[in-house]
Amino acid sequence: MYIKNDYKSQRCRVFGIENKERPVPLRAKFDQCTFTEDTHNGVYSAIVVIQPNMKIVTDMARAYQVKCIYGKDFDDSRTVTAELDVDMIQTTTMITVGGEEAHVSMIILDEYDNIIRTAHIGQSLKLRIIINPKAVYGIFAYNCLTQSNVEDWVHEIIDSAGCAIEEKIFGNFKLNRDTKALTSFFTAFKFPLSSYVKFQCEVKICVGFCEEVECANSPSFGKRKKRSLNSPKYITHKKVSFVLSME
Structure with missing residues (x-):
């Protein structure tokens, strides 16, 4: 699991354990990973990619846009498709x-x-x-x-x-x-x-x-x-x- 465009950075990715079902926290900082900033509305967002294969992106991979809205709860995630x-x-x-x-x-x-x-x-x-x-x-x-x-x-x-x-x-x-x-x-x-x-x-x-x-x-x-x-x-x-x- 990683922030899109930041797979190379160890600070913006995390690996799960094969065949193990458990929560995997990804802690990404705004100043270290690729976030989109809307300072006027106080919104920070990033695309999080989750894929089962460590090297390649297949049709089993999923991408989610996550928004951080200060003073409010997190917005709902939605699937992002790529061509x-x-x-x-x-x-x-x-x-x-x-x-x-x-x-x-x-x-x-x-x-x-x-x-x-x-x-x-x-x-x-x-x-x-x-x-x-x-x-x-x-x-x-x-x-x-x-x-x-x-x-x-x-x-x-x-x-x-x-x-x-x-x-x-x-x-x-x-x-x-x-x-x-x-x-x-x-x-x-x-x-x-x-x-x-x-x-x-x-x-x-x-x-x-x-x-x-x-x-x-x-x-x-x-x-x-x-x-x-x-x-x-x-x-x-x-x-x-x-x-x-x-x-």
């Missing part, structure tokens, strides 16, 4: 094998498969990794992470084995056998202090189809099975990424 504008900057990777160029890229789509550049926290989205020419190559992804432009915060979403770390936030990759694209479903989120979120995955490229890996809850087209790593079908691996701009 984020997504300005996608694509990074693509290309390799050439046997005269056929492999082109790997990322896009974000909404639930209707439209490529989007604006999203709301909690909106259902899809991250898709695309390979072309699809008739020649296949791909699998692993070591995916998100990174902020503030304090170099990093939040892992797909581990080194190609499996989702927190499926409620970012799901396992699924393969479309017609297009050979990999798709993961997730809900839009952001870092508390950052105006950008960078998504990055390592992608291995092979000829034909890549093999899936068995994750705890479901299969994922992430890391190739160990017995296949030395297969002549395996070509190379690259990193692919894009950046979301948030307001």
Whole structure:
């Protein structure tokens, strides 16, 4: 729990204990945290953010505007919603094998498969990794992470084995056998202090189809099975990424 825009300051935030239900007091001073002052009416206000994840803001986070009115009781709290504008900057990777160029890229789509550049926290989205020419190559992804432009915060979403770390936030990759694209479903989120979120995955490229890996809850087209790593079908691996701009 923290005062909006002051997550970095220890004086303006407090952490609860995981899986423990107990009151958590947040004591924030006007001269140390971000408050809005209306001295004419004697009103001081701040937005308090409560989120279950220590690093990222998901649709489970809540924001409340708290007003301090001197000489009166505290005003009722109300929920404050925030929008984020997504300005996608694509990074693509290309390799050439046997005269056929492999082109790997990322896009974000909404639930209707439209490529989007604006999203709301909690909106259902899809991250898709695309390979072309699809008739020649296949791909699998692993070591995916998100990174902020503030304090170099990093939040892992797909581990080194190609499996989702927190499926409620970012799901396992699924393969479309017609297009050979990999798709993961997730809900839009952001870092508390950052105006950008960078998504990055390592992608291995092979000829034909890549093999899936068995994750705890479901299969994922992430890391190739160990017995296949030395297969002549395996070509190379690259990193692919894009950046979301948030307001």
